[in-house]
Amino acid sequence: MPLSETPSAVARPRLRAGDRVFAGLSTGAGLLILFVLAGVAAFLLVEAWPALTAPPEEVPGGRGVALYVWPLLFGTALSAVFALLIAAPLAVTIALFVTYYAPRALAQGLGYLIDLLAAVPSIIYGLWGFTVLAPATVGPSGWLADNLGFIPLFAGPVSATGRTMLVAILVLAVMILPIITAVVREAFRQVPRLHEEAARALGATQWEMLRMAVLPFGRSAIIGASMLGLGRALGETMAVTIVLSVSGGVTVNLISSGNPSTIAADIALQFPESTGLAVNTLIASGLVLFAVTFAVNMAARTVINRRSEFSGAN
Amino acid sequence: MAKHIQVKDLDIYYDEFLAVQGVSMTIEPRSVTALIGPSGCGKSTFLRSLNRMHELVPKARVEGQVAINGRDIYGSNVDPVDVRSEIGMVFQRPNPFPTMSIYENVAAGIRLNNVRMKRSELDDLVERSLRSANLWNEVKDRLHRPGGGISGGQQQRLCIARAIAVDPAVLLMDEPCSALDPISTQAIEDLINDLKPDYTIVIVTHNMQQAARVSDTTGFFNLADVGQPGQLIEMDTTAKIFSAPREQATEDYITGRFG
Numbered sequence: 001m002p003l004s005e006t007p008s009a010v011a012r013p014r015l016r017a018g019d020r021v022f023a024g025l026s027t028g029a030g031l032l033i034l035f036v037l038a039g040v041a042a043f044l045l046v047e048a049w050p051a052l053t054a055p056p057e058e059v060p061g062g063r064g065v066a067l068y069v070w071p072l073l074f075g076t077a078l079s080a081v082f083a084l085l086i087a088a089p090l091a092v093t094i095a096l097f098v099t100y101y102a103p104r105a106l107a108q109g110l111g112y113l114i115d116l117l118a119a120v121p122s123i124i125y126g127l128w129g130f131t132v133l134a135p136a137t138v139g140p141s142g143w144l145a146d147n148l149g150f151i152p153l154f155a156g157p158v159s160a161t162g163r164t165m166l167v168a169i170l171v172l173a174v175m176i177l178p179i180i181t182a183v184v185r186e187a188f189r190q191v192p193r194l195h196e197e198a199a200r201a202l203g204a205t206q207w208e209m210l211r212m213a214v215l216p217f218g219r220s221a222i223i224g225a226s227m228l229g230l231g232r233a234l235g236e237t238m239a240v241t242i243v244l245s246v247s248g249g250v251t252v253n254l255i256s257s258g259n260p261s262t263i264a265a266d267i268a269l270q271f272p273e274s275t276g277l278a279v280n281t282l283i284a285s286g287l288v289l290f291a292v293t294f295a296v297n298m299a300a301r302t303v304i305n306r307r308s309e310f311s312g313a314n
Numbered sequence: 315m316a317k318h319i320q321v322k323d324l325d326i327y328y329d330e331f332l333a334v335q336g337v338s339m340t341i342e343p344r345s346v347t348a349l350i351g352p353s354g355c356g357k358s359t360f361l362r363s364l365n366r367m368h369e370l371v372p373k374a375r376v377e378g379q380v381a382i383n384g385r386d387i388y389g390s391n392v393d394p395v396d397v398r399s400e401i402g403m404v405f406q407r408p409n410p411f412p413t414m415s416i417y418e419n420v421a422a423g424i425r426l427n428n429v430r431m432k433r434s435e436l437d438d439l440v441e442r443s444l445r446s447a448n449l450w451n452e453v454k455d456r457l458h459r460p461g462g463g464i465s466g467g468q469q470q471r472l473c474i475a476r477a478i479a480v481d482p483a484v485l486l487m488d489e490p491c492s493a494l495d496p497i498s499t500q501a502i503e504d505l506i507n508d509l510k511p512d513y514t515i516v517i518v519t520h521n522m523q524q525a526a527r528v529s530d531t532t533g534f535f536n537l538a539d540v541g542q543p544g545q546l547i548e549m550d551t552t553a554k555i556f557s558a559p560r561e562q563a564t565e566d567y568i569t570g571r572f573g
Contacts, residue, residue, distance in 0.1 A: 194409035201367060202423045202476070203399025212422065216413035309460045310413050 041290070048284035051277055060270075060278050069285045071250045075260030076289065078252065079165060079240065080233035083172035088226045090173075091180035092218075096210060098181075099188040111185065118178035126242035129171035134162035134243060141166065141255040152252050159257035163245035166254040168262075171239050176229035183228065187221030188214055220304045220311050227300040231293050237264040263289045316343035316514045317383045317483035319364065324378035325543075326356065326363050328371065333359050335543035337378075339533060346506060346515045348525035348552065351535030352567065356544025357518045360535070361486050364516065365401035366394040382483060399427055402477030402513075406489040408469035410461035410476070417457040419472055420444060423480035439479060447475035448505050467498025474505060478513070485509065487517040491524065503528050522568055526556050534564045 015023075056064030094114070098107045138158065145156030191214050199209040215222075246261040246269075261269070263285045271282055304311075319341035326334040334356035341347050349357040362368040363376050366387060380387050387397045410419045420440045424431060431439070440457070444450040449471040453464065461472060470490060477485060487506075491499040506515060506528045519525050525532050533549040548561045559565045566572055 192409070194405060194407055195411060197367070197370075197405060198409040198411065198473070198476075199422075200370060201365065201398055201403035201405075202426055202480070203395050203397075204426055205395050208426055212426070213411060213413075216411070219413070309463070310415075 044283060044287040044290055047280060048287045049280070051280035051284045054277055054280075058277055059281050060274075065281055065284050068281055069263070069288050071248055071260045072263045072266050072285055073288055073292070074250050075165070076234055076262040076264070076292070078260070079168050079172055079262055080230055082169045082254075083176060083233045084226060084230045086169065086173040087177045087180055087229055088222070091177055091225070091229075092184055092215075092222060094177075094181050095185040095188050095218075096214070098185055100206070100210065100214070114178050114181050114185070116178075117174075118182060122175060122236060122238045123242070125171050125175050126239035129167055129239060129243040130163070133170060134164075134167045136162070137164070137167055137170075137255075138162040144255060153254050155253045156256060158255050159245065161245060161257070163243055164255050164257070165244065165259045168240050168244045168259075169254065171243055172233045172236055175236065175239060176232050179232065180225040180229040183225035184218060184222055187218040187225075191217045216310075219307070223300055223304055227297055230296055234289065234293055234296070235264055236262075237268045240265040241268045316512060318343050319484065319514060319516075320379075320381040320384075321364075322379040322381070324360070324363065324376065324380065326359055326368060327375050327377070329373040332543040334363075334535075335545050337546045339546060339549055341514060341516060342531070343514045344511055345530045346510055346517060346528050347531045347533065348529035349516065349518045349533045349535060350520075350522060350525050350567070351544070351547075352537075352572065353520075354540075354544070355535040355537050357533075357535045358488050359544070360546075361488055361516060361518050364484070364486055365403055366397045367403065369394065399423070399480065400483050402480070402482035402485045404470070404473050404477055404485070404487045404490045407493050408466055408473055410469050410472045412460060412462035414461050415458045416444075416453050416461050416464070416472060419461040420475050420479050422476055427480060443475040443479040444472075446478055446509070447471045448501060448508070449475055465498070467494050467501055470494060470498065470502060471505065474502075474509075478509070482513070484514045484516065487515065489518055489520060492520060499524070522556075526552060532556070534559070534561075534567060536563050536567070 051059060051065050054065075056062070056067075059065055059068055061068045094110075098110050098114075102110060138160065141154075141156075141158045141162070141164070144154040145158050148154045149156055195213040195217065196209055199212045204212055240262050241264075244259055244261065244265060245257060246265070247258045248260060249258045250260055251258055267282050267286060270278070274282060321337055321339045321341075324334065324337040325332060326337075337360060349361065351357050359368060364380060364387075368374050368376060376388060378388075382401075386392070410416075411422065414422065417440055420443050421436055424436065424439065441450060441454075444453065449468060452468060453472075456463075461469070464472065470493075474485075474490075491502050494502065503524065506517065509515060517525075517528065529552045531549065532552045532555040534547045534555065535544050536547045537544040548555065548559060548564045550559070555564060556568055559568065
């Protein structure tokens with residue numbers, strides 16, 4: 001029967017049972033995310049509240065929550081940002097190599113290897129950092145302090161154990177490298193051949209073609225992947241706890257033994273021995289971490305959306 | 315500046331597979347040459363060997379000679395990047411860079427060649443190129459909007475503007491209208507006519523009426539059988555090819571008996 005003879009069916013499309021069930025399920029799944037997020041935020045706020053309102057001298061450290069969290073926040077941001085600065089350019093370069101320069105057989109092997117790296121548990125990275133990387137950095141750190149000591153990052157004096165912020169940053173960089181590489185590589189693989197050919201036909205060399213057609217196309221993926229990596233670095237607990245020898249100072253000196261801790265590592269270290277207001281204080285620092293990761297993601301989304309017209313997705 | 319193309323005994327390979335065999339032809343400057351033939355006969359492959367795009371396919375190679383104004387572009391001291399920057403190419407599907415504005419798309423070739431240019435000179439060049447591509451009036455108010463945000467026909471004219479902005483010697487077009495509607499196709503064909511006095515144009519087309527409408531010379535490619543290499547069967551003035559071809563295969567093809 002032609003549709004025109006059943007106007008009622010056209011005017012009010014009837015949802016079939018399968019459609020209804022699936023629509024309900026997916027709506028439910030979407031709402032669940034919101035509930036979980038709201039639940040976590042509410043828990044953090046409620047549990048952090050006693051610490052936030054307590055007199056400063058009762059909080060661990062005796063100077064209030066803000067001054068307790070500040071060095072930790074500083075350490076967290078320092079380690080995560082530097083880890084990202086190392087990992088992101090390296091990841092983009094690896095992704096370019098895998099998609100554009102490596103012979104096909106090698107590219108495939110490398111791809112598997114990168115995915116495998118992403119699956120290594122963080123405690124393994126921590127143990128590796130502690131036993132291998134930390135002692136290995138003592139020598140080079142001495143060189144850095146001697147020759148580049150005028151840069152505050154390498155001011156020294158050099159830590160004898162090597163369990164420095166520098167090693168924590170390197171371990172974090174290695175840990176977030178695979179996830180960034182995997183996402184960026186996937187984006188580069190989606191670049192239409194047509195755009196590559198357009199650049200080559202204009203007389204672009206391979207590198208110019210990458211700059212003209214591939215990197216701009218992958219821009220939002222690079223930002224998104226970096227934020228994923230940054231999020232992971234900000235929240236990484238185990239590896240930092242094992243690697244970093246903490247003294248609590250606020251310093252950008254990466255190679256000395258006077259290192260700030262990070263929020264996540266501090267919670268892991270202090271939580272088992274804390275009671276009462278100390279627990280609330282730790283949860284307050286967790287709330288700060290939660291807010292920071294949230295803000296970072298929002299910022300990234302804003303940056304991506306601002307140029308969405310030029311993303312190539314249309 | 316339009317240039318003369320001389321092809322001699324050109325064999326084109328994909329790895330060990332000989333795709334096009336023994337093509338020799340002369341292409342006059344300031345003319346439109348159409349290449350027609352059934353699918354898979356190697357006409358696009360041949361076109362891509364005229365600006366050394368073919369060899370970008372892994373293991374693809376070419377034997378023979380392609381001389382542009384007497385200089386062999388496959389000579390040992392010739393950089394393929396230079397060849398491509400002197401020869402414009404327009405593809406089957408419009409491919410403006412979606413991450414660039416309309417303006418940036420047109421300027422892309424200039425930027426690549428590292429030509430130092432004042433802002434006002436570049437503005438002029440972009441306007442001139444867009445005018446030459448019959449697109450200026452439609453986009454002059456949105457030059458800084460994304461290149462992917464205009465219609466398919468406009469995108470294809472944008473690609474032509476991008477190609478001619480660097481003042482190429484030769485303009486190669488690989489089925490430039492096959493993804494376009496009849497009105498956009500008409501616009502491109504008019505444009506080809508307008509560009510003819512200044513460029514050497516080679517166009518591959520599946521549409522025989524189009525070849526008859528726009529070209530001065532037509533070359534017919536065919537392959538003897540599946541798996542055999544494509545060959546240039548016949549090349550002559552378009553009027554001759556479409557009225558009194560010498561070869562039976564040409565006549566069969568243009569009268570629609572196969573292909």
